[in-house]
Amino acid sequence: METAKRMGYEPNAVASRLASKDNRTMGVFLLDLHNEAYIDMYDGIRETAAHHARELVIASGSITGDLGRSALDSLVRARVDVAVAAGLLIPDAVMEEFRGRLKLVSITRKVQGFDAVYSDDWHGANLATKHLIELGHRRIAHLAPPPSDGYGERLRGYVDTMRQAGLTPWPITCDFGRAAATAATLALMQSGDAPTAVFANNDQSALGVLDALHTRGLRVPDDVAVVGYDNTSASQPPIINLTTVDIHAVELGKLAGDLAIRRSENPDSDPIVVTSKPTLIVRGSTGPTSSRC
């Protein structure tokens, strides 16, 4: 052993993984490395992986194109024991193809036949919407991404809560990304009857909303209140100070990692879904009064 080290021996992980059936490897799919929510989840996954001495194989996707299908395929080919996926956009029907081919734990989305760590999106949207209503807002718009399998609950929570309060839901479909949210908000504020509050589907979109309001010279929260979703670190700084729904992303990652370990050790048990409750973080963007400009 001593001499091996001295002679510059390097264990070959590829050969090792080929030889052993249980290769102590966990795949990770992350939709978008530019979105910090996924990076937070990755941090959590990494923690449990390290704890269980698992090697991680990362496959990143893209919002456009095949939605990450090729990334999942690469995990299959890499023969990971099990994988964790954050931000799966692949339609349910297509996910069927991966049944049996890939043990998979989905984060923040339930997929028929797979394990999942779900964050109760209806509840989170309900918290956010209720918060705005209680602040006296009545014209509350909601920026939602294009509909896709498994991600309807945020919108549904908003719509249900608005209806329950006797208010008219005002959903606006808006592409992913900060710039798209800015454009949508600019258009929204153009209209005669602009909303007094905007609830964005995620923090990145909420930041885009803030950009638009800033450009228009509108004050937050005095002219327009804004709520985000995810509680990424970008929402926290004093300049931004964004009220948001905390999904506890790192924790979701850890839970998913744990589930993945369980799944790899117990391949044939029924799919299990763990549900986590998000919490509302009230900050200045909906504050009773503003210290913002």
Added chain:
Amino acid sequence: METAKRMGYEPNAVASRLASKDNRTMGVFLLDLHNEAYIDMYDGIRETAAHHARELVIASGSITGDLGRSALDSLVRARVDVAVAAGLLIPDAVMEEFRGRLKLVSITRKVQGFDAVYSDDWHGANLATKHLIELGHRRIAHLAPPPSDGYGERLRGYVDTMRQAGLTPWPITCDFGRAAATAATLALMQSGDAPTAVFANNDQSALGVLDALHTRGLRVPDDVAVVGYDNTSASQPPIINLTTVDIHAVELGKLAGDLAIRRSENPDSDPIVVTSKPTLIVRGSTGPTSSRC
């Protein structure tokens, strides 16, 4: 072939890579997934990798602990043909250990004996500092990270430029991350003779400076001008509107990918260093007059 597909055959990438000498695999080391500059570089790397049909193996490091040494080790064990590293913090002396063990292209840092895509940091710091001086600033502080091998040129460019203008350099050592920059700036502004401009080592730190100024109620750029470095997307939105030095991170990633391909095809040629020139992006945080609050 048809029947193979029908029978659910999946090529085993692990076996394939063990069998072939040239395994068409490129390793990627990224210091910190939370720093978008590295993600941008990754985008560039991914583009050339896709173009040359290379599989990517990602290893992420951490600012604390072993500085990514174990991540590089994992790339060695994974037997990648060649690797690209963004944000190497490992000291030169330790990097010696990887000579011959790992073909490596370093981005934004020159490492003796390895290929590198270098961004001219002295030049970038010179541009930023000159810009502030031309704006009439004389008390210009610079937030620099703790000294580490291969990253002194930004600081040196600032110091040289200040001296050339007959001004006194005012370097402040400040840990990585937005929060550390906020704390440092808060302390700085406490002093009787506060600076009228701050040039931060990177955008994340610059955002931390903005946070501190906002908290103190100081106006940008009227009270204090701020310059960042990297031109990450976080510096661009109208709320932030940060003057910064653009390192063209995606382009650096592409170039590094190209070098990596060259290196893998020509293992024994001399190390080659490509130098790229950063450019100054002037925005509102140093603007002649402010639309910011």
Added chain:
DNA sequence: GTGAAAGCGCTAACAT
């Protein structure tokens, strides 16, 4: 316990 041998699923260098 220690040591030899048989694969893991491919690729590449053979032979036909």
Added chain:
DNA sequence: ATGTTAGCGCTTTCAC
């Protein structure tokens, strides 16, 4: 051209 065989560097099983 097509078919066959010998490894790649490990893990694991089996014999001692």
